[in-house]
Amino acid sequence: MSKRNFxxxxxxxxxxxxxxxxxxxxxxxxxxxxxxxAVLGKIAADPELRVxxxxxxxxxxxxxxxxxxxxxxxxxxxxxxxxxxxxxNRVAERLHYFDVPVIAAVNGPAVGxxxxxxxxxxxxxxxxxxxYDIFFGRLGLSAADVGVPWLLSRLIxxxxxxxxxxxxxxxxxxxxxxxxxFAEVLKGEKLMQRAIELAxxxxxxxxxxxxxxTKLSLRHGxxxxxxxxxxxxxxxxxxxxxxxxxxxxIGEYRQKLSSKGKK
Numbered sequence: 535m536s537k538r539n540f541x542x543x544x545x546x547x548x549x550x551x552x553x554x555x556x557x558x559x560x561x562x563x564x565x566x567x568x569x570x571x572a573v574l575g576k577i578a579a580d581p582e583l584r585v586x587x588x589x590x591x592x593x594x595x596x597x598x599x600x601x602x603x604x605x606x607x608x609x610x611x612x613x614x615x616x617x618x619x620x621x622x623n624r625v626a627e628r629l630h631y632f633d634v635p636v637i638a639a640v641n642g643p644a645v646g647x648x649x650x651x652x653x654x655x656x657x658x659x660x661x662x663x664x665x666y667d668i669f670f671g672r673l674g675l676s677a678a679d680v681g682v683p684w685l686l687s688r689l690i691x692x693x694x695x696x697x698x699x700x701x702x703x704x705x706x707x708x709x710x711x712x713x714x715x716f717a718e719v720l721k722g723e724k725l726m727q728r729a730i731e732l733a734x735x736x737x738x739x740x741x742x743x744x745x746x747x748t749k750l751s752l753r754h755g756x757x758x759x760x761x762x763x764x765x766x767x768x769x770x771x772x773x774x775x776x777x778x779x780x781x782x783x784i785g786e787y788r789q790k791l792s793s794k795g796k797k
Contacts, residue, residue, distance in 0.1 A: 538566050540573045541591065547584035548733040549577050550726075552591050559597030560590040562647060564604055567621030574628050584737035584745070586632060587729045588655060589639040595664065596648025605673070619679065622647050626654040626681040631753060633746055635736050639729040640664040640707075641722065650680025653689070656749065658715065659729060660707045661722040666715065669702035688756065689715055741779040747771075 541552040551573065553560035577586060590596055599605060604618055629636050629651065638655035642663055649666040652658050668686075670677040677683060677699040687695035690713045698705060710716040720728050736745065747770045755763040774780055 538563060538569050540569065542573065542577065544580070545730070547582050547737045548587065548730060549580065549583055549585075550587040550589065550729075551577065552589050553596055554591045556590075556592035556594065558600060559594050559645075560592075560648070561597035561600040561645075562604070562622060563600040564618065566600075567618075567625050570625050571621075571628060574625075574632070578633055583634055584742055585634055585733035586636045587639055587726075587733055588629070588636060588651070589641055589726065589729070592642075593663070594642040595638075595640045595644040596651055597643070598646030598648045598667075601673075622650075622680050626650050626685075630654040630681070630685075634742065635745060635749060637729050637732055639725050640716070641725055643667055646670055647680035647682070650682045650685065653685035653715075654681055656752075657717050657732065659718045659720065659725065659732070660710065660716040661725045662707055662719060663722060664707045664710075664716070664719075666698075666705040666710065668698045668705065671700070671702045686715075689713070741777065744774055744777060744779060747774055 539554045541550075541554040543550040543552070555561075577583060599622070626647075635657065636655040638652040638658040640652050640658055640660040642661065643665050644652045645667040646669070649668060652666070668677060668682065670679055670682075683695065683699060686698065689695075690698075694713065697703065705713070705715060707716060707719045711719045718728065739745075740748070751763075751767055751770055754766060758766065
């Protein structure tokens with residue numbers, strides 16, 4: 535059983551979390567969930583944190599479940615398998631509802647549950663060599679894993695999600711860009727630079743609390759009907775109207791407009 539070595543790089547308000555065991559295809563092993571959740575908890579405790587970037591080291595984002603560590607042709611305990619899958623799911627859930635925006639910098643293949651990790655993030659950008667390999671069925675497994683069916687169907691629609699889940703086809707970087715799975719596709723050497731640029735833009739665009747309100751509205755709004763969502767947004771925006779950052783920024787904008795009008 536191999537230990538998963540997560541690499542953490544903090545640059546001011548931006549933290550990059552890298553899956554850093556490329557010799558095992560950055561795949562998820564028996565202790566992956568426990569270790570990853572602990573690392574995410576540590577990152578979330580940083581009061582300066584504004585944006586989290588998740589990526590993989592070398593040429594692969596995440597190889598999904600480690601075929602040699604969590605899977606076996608021999609009989610296995612159903613309780614162990616159940617807790618294992620639930621653990622992977624908790625990682626996707628943690629990222630999906632993380633307090634700050636999360637950018638997936640998909641630097642290469644994201645296989646099976648690895649695709650779920652990327653899909654759970656708020657924004658995904660990809661290198662030209664990135665792809666989502668949704669081939670659970672080829673291993674005799676259900677595609678209902680790490681949130682992939684739920685997340686993918688909301689991004690590309692149930693018809694196309696069914697196509698990829700049932701056929702086990704690959705979503706290439708360019709196809710993913712066209713379908714809205716990826717926000718941008720870049721040359722590999724420019725991927726992390728662009729991820730940092732986006733993270734700094736997000737961090738400078740609003741305060742941490744306001745960014746959290748936007749994320750909560752996106753997450754909860756997906757589960758509400760339109761009328762309920764509008765009521766929720768009214769509450770959230772009213773709180774934002776009272777925030778110190780809004781008062782400061784609206785004062786600055788009004789001052790700029792007044793100065794322009796006097797010229």
